[in-house]
Amino acid sequence: MKLYDYVLSGNCYKIRLFMAFLDLDYEKVGVDFYPGREHKSDSFLAINPLGQLPVLEDNGVVIRDAQAILVYLANRHDPSGQWWPQADHAQFAQVVQWLAFADSITGTSSAARLHDMLGYDLDIVAARAGAHRLFRILDSHLSQQEFEGHHWIAGPSPTIADIACFPYTALAGDGGIDTFYYPAIQRWIHRLTRLPRYHNMPGINVFA
Amino acid sequence: MDSVVSFAGWMPAGLQNAAETGTSVRAVIFEDDIAIWRGQDGLARAWQNRCPHRGMRLSYGIVRENRLTCLYHGWTYDGTGGCAHIPAHPDLVPPKSIRAKAYGCVETGGMIWVARSESSEPPPQISGTWMPCRTMQVNRSLTGLAEVLGTGKANLALAMGAWAGQLRVAGLQGAVLLAVQPMGARGAMLHACVTGPEDLTRASDWIESLRGHLERPIAA
């Protein structure tokens, strides 16, 4: 398996983290996202016409979108079914719902981070407000889960929904978004960093 | 806007479960930035959120046993705030003068309370057993909050002589303990505790709707 990767990308980190949780071997192909803009080069656009990272290649299959890659890896390499539970229809739908939510976190929190760290020209007020709106929803959901005795987004054990929502929630501070407003999110971040084989990404200042 | 009221006496700084054993979290009270952390001994500490070395936030710190290690260069502080170890000078016994600035910190009513060290007020004592329910950030200055709380349908001002008060909420078995933690330009944190698990979900819904009410634009 080959992962087109950039070390400071939270979406690439989703895949690196899940590979570690599943204890999988793979090859990393570094893409010079900044300052090289290699993800917009003709050769990379031939791999992903959206010009986005991450992309996974496995036996001739090319998959773009972090959430799609998580689904693929879970289906292929997690015989326990823990990370992508399919037996319960409602839980299955929950996981899909929060995978989509994760991409909205990218659209707001990650955008704010690109603005603050790399000087991207975008509406920073709207990006931060959008992220706060989503974090209120996530914090409320995680609180409800705790009331039920559950510690994860979609049920009693962690799923790919937790992995998908994690990086740009934990990295939100880089975009000037204060996550200390959200105590249930803080507890969930700490829990995730204590999972076996967890490893950190630069910028996530939480240690197990 | 909030200049009339300032940080004097004991203030709510979070629900007890905001700082779990072995973690350090951030709290803001008016303009004070505070790190709250809990050692393996179960004790919560509140310190100025600035490492005496170069000012790194101690809420990013790493808790081991009953010590806090700064993320930046690893200066390590004991449970009372005294510097116990400096990795760059492993053989040095750090001078007594290197100390994290500690606040008073007690837990009562399911909440963490802090006071500036110079405060001589006795710590609050809230009777009964309270279970942490929700903390919610609300985008309203204290002045705005007082305005809405005083006039609103909930008529909360009455209950909140100080920063916390007990309320009766329709549909709940027990009471709600509500506390307000002002954060200056950041609005405020609302903290709610309940008397038992049966009220958690309903109290949580209630405080969500209270926030909606508080954030509605005030007619000019």
Ligand SMILES: N[C@@H](CCC(=O)N[C@@H](CS)C(=O)NCC(=O)O)C(=O)O
């Ligand atoms: N929906 C995609 C979003 C990926 C994404 O936004 N990737 C960033 C890097 S973290 C990127 O390549 N941005 C460049 C662009 O969107 O033009 C996913 O989840 O993988």
Ligand code: FES
């Ligand atoms: S700033 Fe804390 S150890 Fe240097």
